Amino acid sequence: MTCQCNNKEENHNSLIERTDAIIDRIGTSREIIIPLLQAVQEEFSYLSSEVIERIYQRTEIDRAQLISVSTFYSQFRHIPYGKHLIKVCTGTACHVKGATNVYDSFRRELNMENDAITTNDQLFSIEKIACLGCCTLAPVVQIDEKIYGHVLPGKVNEVIEDFLATAGDDQQNSAKRQVEKPAGEIRLGMGSCCQASGSTAIYEELIDASHALHIDIKIKPVGCVGVCNKVPLIDVVLPDGTITRYPNVQAKEIKEILHHHFKPAGYIKRIKNSLFNQIDTIHTDITWDNVIWKSVDERTGIIDSFLAYQKHISTEGFGFLAPLNLAEYTNNHGFEGLKKALQQSREEVIQTVLTSGLRGRGGGGFPTGKKWEIVSSSDSATKYIICNGDEGDPGAFMDRMMLESYPFRVIEGMIIAGYAVGATKGIFYIRAEYPLAVVRIRKALEICREANLIGDHIAGSDFSLDISIFEGAGAFVCGEETALIASIEGERGFPKQRPPFPAVKGLNQYPTLVNNVETLSQIPFIVRNGASQYNQVGTLNSKGTKVFALAGKIRHGGLIEVPMGITLNQIIHDIGGGVEKGEKLKAVQIGGPSGGCIPASLCDVQVDFDAFNKMGAMMGSGGLVVLSESDCMVDVARYFLSFTCDQSCGKCTFCRVGIRRMLDILNKICSGKATLSDIDKLEELAVNIKKTSLCGLGKTAPNPVLTTLKYFRHEYEEHVNGICKTGTCKDMIKYQITDDCIGCTKCAKACPVDAIPYTPYEIHTINTEQCVLCGLCIDECKYNAIVKESLNQQTNREVKESAVCR
């Protein structure tokens, strides 16, 4: 017994010691609370009461502040979690592809009951997460650091098995070796999406295979290629410059691809290799023909048309720039814009940006040059520049990609902006869900510091600016600039009333320029090439290019940068290859929870800030989710409302209570219990919340409802009558097995709740009482014999006709 007591004491002492070390490293003042709690959570996996008591003792942080802040941001945990954390992405793209079913499947698979978030054996915890930013691989699940794409509800057991099988492996065993005279180069996309689809395995295989085959090649991880639906994608570059592109590569194909292009160093090895290769072929039945399961033309043709309509300013150098290779960035015009700016006066730089017509890409579309002018006009000795990388929209991942793939470009834009407004300190605000982006920016800043591109007397000029990183802690509202500033100051992310605008009175009461990642990434091009080259691109009032995250029911999703003025139809059909599975386009959801749904009939609209606003939608930050005939618009509206309801900061009545009441009404509509007057009530609330809210979140939150009411009111009315034509709203449908059933028992085996009795060679039946409508049986059935039927008998035929089996 005594022994145990001693142990306990020792544990406690070590806990205090570790906490003290963190406090010593990070600080004791009130405003460092978020970084401090992040560090504590990283060390102990949650905020335990012992550690928190120590924080009260040793820092200025008091109980009231700690509770206020730690319960506001969703990143912080107050109870211990299991060994591994499963994060199920519920972003827009994942939602329309059935993320809820995936979440439910995990819970079932892990036998999690009621409200439990951790399994009984403490092995797994599960949570829903707003968006992992891998929308093209929807539905996406992240377990610890490993991301799984295209997770089907029926395959979650395989995901768990795979994770447990590889969890012990040391991922860091990829020994790097220097190559003196490479026979060629292989470029491999290593963005988050690429890694989710297995590019890490490909990377390791490339190293192993080239080593085993004694082929000296340079393996170069590059940033996001944008063709996210074709990843993992490798480019083989031969010394003569010819590039061969292999989309959707698998690890087992690597050896043969290498073999095809490169000859090993020695003659004997060559023979040996070819022999082994033949043996491999006999053993594994994989031949060179197997690799090309589609003709080269077909594979690259899609990519070419995917890329043809794009214009690359923010993503210049896509597919060949290594994210952290400064020399390469400089060789490709990198930091030319900065050098040019430093030779000009501040006013000249601002004038260039004003003339370029660049508007803020964060959503509002405020002229960037105007903002710069306001900050610049203040004579305050301290000024801040903040790069807003708190991309919280579900369905958007442009900022993540740019921070991961083009860190130097964003940094360059930030220094130019800092110079123009006379900033004395720079801060990168990056959301916590983007660990790779944080790592890359941190590294890039170190490299820049060594190269004297940040710090004192940048590039030999009089201008000095240092840049640090602040990790957001999980609050969508912090994308709003005043809330973002509040969180840096160590407060909860309550937006402040404007005026005064941050450009006049921002962080610590000093003038603060807050620009979005994408906005800053356009700056180097503008300054380098001049305003006139930039403002040639685009429409009258929207200049330049816009990066979109194209996802949802689209054949070729991905990250695209298009000139303003291109139509939505061009994006969907010419770039994206149309709606997947040959379905009809119903609408495009643009701008995430602040934006709206544009119906297919209006998709010839040009990409333009004002045109979108006029339609009730919004450019937002650029998520573009394609919706097909099988998507229920009421459900889409409800999805966004539940997101904003969850993310509202809670300060003002209309947003806090109003959005919740809207959601209540939408839930009622989706369960078929509403009346027509509920639709009017919904509209009244939506109009007034939009009018009366104080910050951007509340002002735009009703947009998804308002636009769907405007363009798809008939769907709301159908729901009131008890019909959801797409069979999305579960309270209104049941599953039914038709006479097409041949009794193959596949559905019975797939059913997780045993609602389908195992009756071979008989037409199966579904026990609707037990059925949880997860859709696994529909996925399994080869004969389309399982249909969704409306519970409302009169309308059954109508629904049957339009029911879509996914």
Add this chain to the structure above:
Amino acid sequence: MQIIINEQETAVLPGETILETARRIGYEIPSLCYSKADKHKSSCMVCAVKNKQNGQIIPSCTTLPTPGMEIETESEEIRLIRSLSLELLLSDHKADCEAPCSMVCPAGLDIEMMLRYYDNQRYPEAYHLIQLAFSLPEIACDTCKVPCEKACRRGAVDKAVSIRAIIKTVLEQKAIITDSENEKAELLPVQKIPFNSRLGRFTEKEKHYLKENIKSESRCLHCACAGESKCKLRRYAANAKIKRPRYEATSVFPAMHKEHITGNLWFEQAKCIRCGLCVYNTDNGFTFKDRGFGMQIIIPAENKKQINESIAGICPTGALYCVNH
């Protein structure tokens, strides 16, 4: 500086907000989250006015005027917005203004008040209240169908309070009540303000909580709001002619959960409108917890001792109140 309020040119005094200027020249603007002498941040939007130049709806309590500003405070649009914001707040206000028993008593006896005296063994006051209501107290309730017991909220929890029996008990104490003590009774008639917030149904959890925690002599839950006399929410709701909230109320907070803070100070979460006045004006006292619709005001046990009872005065509703027994 000159601004225009409802087409009337007005001079603004230094440091004045729009609300202060408008009130000074005689316009009535309701406000809940505003407290002139204290730190406040706009939250309730009951003081909404319209900036006619850009069409924006702004909270007048925190907005500083700019030269030439044109403000509208009286239009139909503004009236609707204020009324809607009150309705929304009330939809999340799970509380009774008045106790149902007192409301239904045909003789107009403030039963809840009487029971409060009874629970504190202040029989003379209880007796006095009964005397005020009935001309012949001894037989008063004999013929009554006791609607009070039918209305009793405790009935939904387990069994209604035996009001008639308690009245009898109080009357039996007459012998020991002297005349001088009689005068101690406070004469507070039931408020006849036209608006009355109603609690609605208890959840199973709430029923369980109340059953386990309310152990007073009479078993009365004391539904009537103790902060009622200062409650702005009720007053404005009455002024706005709100009858009953149009929104189906859902709340994450348990009804009638009365938390003792310090001394005579009590806090009832379900009546709170989350304006934050008590948070901003206590140092390491009250604090926010969570966000969005589920955001609540709490006070950690360790912080209670440093709270001053006078903070009750800052609360615009009956969420923070003092009880004098």
